[in-house]
Amino acid sequence: AHLDRIAAVDGDVHAYLHVDAEGALEQAVASDERRAAGTPLHALDGVPIAVKDVLATAGLPTTCGSKILEGWIPPYDATVVARLKAAGLPILGKTNMDEFAMGSSTEHSAYGPTRNPWDLDRIPGGSGGGSAAAVAAHMAPLALGTDTGGSIRQPGAVTGTVGVKPTYGGVSRYGLVALANSLDQVGPVTRTVLDSALLHELIGGHDPRDSTSIDQPLPGLVAAARQGAAGDLAGVRVGVITELAGDGWQPGVMARFEESLELLVKAGAEVVEVSCPHFVHALAAYYLILPAEASSNLAKFDAMRYGLRVMPQGIDSPSAEEVMRATREAGFGDEVKRRIVLGTYALSSGYYDAYYGQAQKVRTLIGRDFAAAFEQVDVLVSPTAPTTAFKLGEKLDDPIAMYLNDLATIPANLAGVPGVSVPSGLADEDALPAGFQVLAPALADERVYRVGAALE
Ligand code: GLN
Numbered sequence: 001a002h003l004d005r006i007a008a009v010d011g012d013v014h015a016y017l018h019v020d021a022e023g024a025l026e027q028a029v030a031s032d033e034r035r036a037a038g039t040p041l042h043a044l045d046g047v048p049i050a051v052k053d054v055l056a057t058a059g060l061p062t063t064c065g066s067k068i069l070e071g072w073i074p075p076y077d078a079t080v081v082a083r084l085k086a087a088g089l090p091i092l093g094k095t096n097m098d099e100f101a102m103g104s105s106t107e108h109s110a111y112g113p114t115r116n117p118w119d120l121d122r123i124p125g126g127s128g129g130g131s132a133a134a135v136a137a138h139m140a141p142l143a144l145g146t147d148t149g150g151s152i153r154q155p156g157a158v159t160g161t162v163g164v165k166p167t168y169g170g171v172s173r174y175g176l177v178a179l180a181n182s183l184d185q186v187g188p189v190t191r192t193v194l195d196s197a198l199l200h201e202l203i204g205g206h207d208p209r210d211s212t213s214i215d216q217p218l219p220g221l222v223a224a225a226r227q228g229a230a231g232d233l234a235g236v237r238v239g240v241i242t243e244l245a246g247d248g249w250q251p252g253v254m255a256r257f258e259e260s261l262e263l264l265v266k267a268g269a270e271v272v273e274v275s276c277p278h279f280v281h282a283l284a285a286y287y288l289i290l291p292a293e294a295s296s297n298l299a300k301f302d303a304m305r306y307g308l309r310v311m312p313q314g315i316d317s318p319s320a321e322e323v324m325r326a327t328r329e330a331g332f333g334d335e336v337k338r339r340i341v342l343g344t345y346a347l348s349s350g351y352y353d354a355y356y357g358q359a360q361k362v363r364t365l366i367g368r369d370f371a372a373a374f375e376q377v378d379v380l381v382s383p384t385a386p387t388t389a390f391k392l393g394e395k396l397d398d399p400i401a402m403y404l405n406d407l408a409t410i411p412a413n414l415a416g417v418p419g420v421s422v423p424s425g426l427a428d429e430d431a432l433p434a435g436f437q438v439l440a441p442a443l444a445d446e447r448v449y450r451v452g453a454a455l456e
Pocket of ligand 1: 150152
């Protein structure tokens with residue numbers, strides 16, 4: 001059914017970069033056989049899933065939305081992909097994304113943009129717009145995304161889907177092509193909070209192949225989602241982040257946010273306002289730390305090891321450096337080049353303390369804001385994004401306007417804390433989906449599930 005749906009609508013939406021119809025059907029048949037034989041099954045056995053194209057899939061192309069990886073087929077599976085396969089989930093294919101996960105609209109994909117199923121003239125968010133659009137358009141019931149500064153939660157908000165960024169270290173990053181190692185997390189994209197909890201429990205937990213993976217059992221996420229869905233928020237203290245709401249935010253997004261708060265109160269939660277004064281500097285710190293890490297990570301695309309190799313024109317015996325230059329020139333898009341230049345500059349000798357060092361200090365202050373806030377409340381909340389989905393092309397030539405979309409999602413990545421975006425309804429102005437964000441302390445992912453599920 002999902003393959004039929006892809007054939008019917010993905011020509012317009014373009015959520016997938018690669019569909020593996022044959023592989024998915026084979027896995028679905030194997031699941032049916034297990035069921036017929038009475039084999040004990042995982043709850044998601046046989047439920048198909050789409051995977052963001054930044055995760056390594058053995059035998060399936062993995063491009064990260066970049067020309068530089070065109071034609072590269074990984075020889076191994078990311079740990080999260082291996083766990084999907086072991087539990088019997090058929091993999092439908094790989095989803096579109098901003099090149100190397102840099103962006104908030106999926107327009108920076110080298111393979112053309114994904115469109116928002118709610119309005120094909122609008123963006124589906126980014127960088128994981130493909131995963132969110134696939135789930136929103138019923139081309140997959142589940143998907144995996146990655147969230148470095150909001151790339152699961154913001155697409156969730158603007159497509160009316162649920163997206164979770166787990167605690168940093170809670171889900172393995174082995175086989176995830178790194179954007180910024182200290183910020184990246186893999187997480188679920190689904191239509192309900194309970195589906196996310198099931199998927200999170202499957203992909204999460206310790207992995208000896210990831211040195212930052214946390215070696216302790218996951219909290220009970222499915223149980224927490226069921227408790228929230230039953231309307232039980234008795235005794236939960238909810239803090240509205242002063243700095244992440246109000247003036248400058250789209251009125252329809254704020255109206256849905258206020259309504260969601262009322263629902264939480266009805267379920268027994270107590271709502272107060274909490275200030276996180278350093279959050280106003282989060283965007284500036286992020287756009288130094290992220291390019292610094294990304295510029296270093298992208299050095300490995302040297303025309304020798306992976307994917308594309310472009311021979312420079314008019315040179316008889318080009319040196320390795322000349323081949324590398326021609327390949328990187330042709331293989332990387334504008335946004336990737338912009339961030340390589342920014343990151344290299346921020347890390348260069350003499351400027352390190354002024355930029356990268358300063359940004360790291362701000363990062364510490366943001367972590368302290370979270371710690372102080374979580375002394376007063378159990379969860380923090382805000383709208384996920386300041387506006388509903390904007391029009392394709394609207395912010396493409398204005399990187400700062402594009403970056404401003406990440407205002408509310410970035411603090412969680414800088415501090416490593418978990419968060420969910422849950423649909424809060426359609427904004428009045430344009431009848432497009434808005435998102436409600438719930439953040440919890442590191443290792444307390446169950447709280448985002450309990451509070452998130454109470455909103456469904
Ligand atoms: N929009 C943010 C950026 O462009 C987030 C990216 C992400 O989470 N991968 O960096």
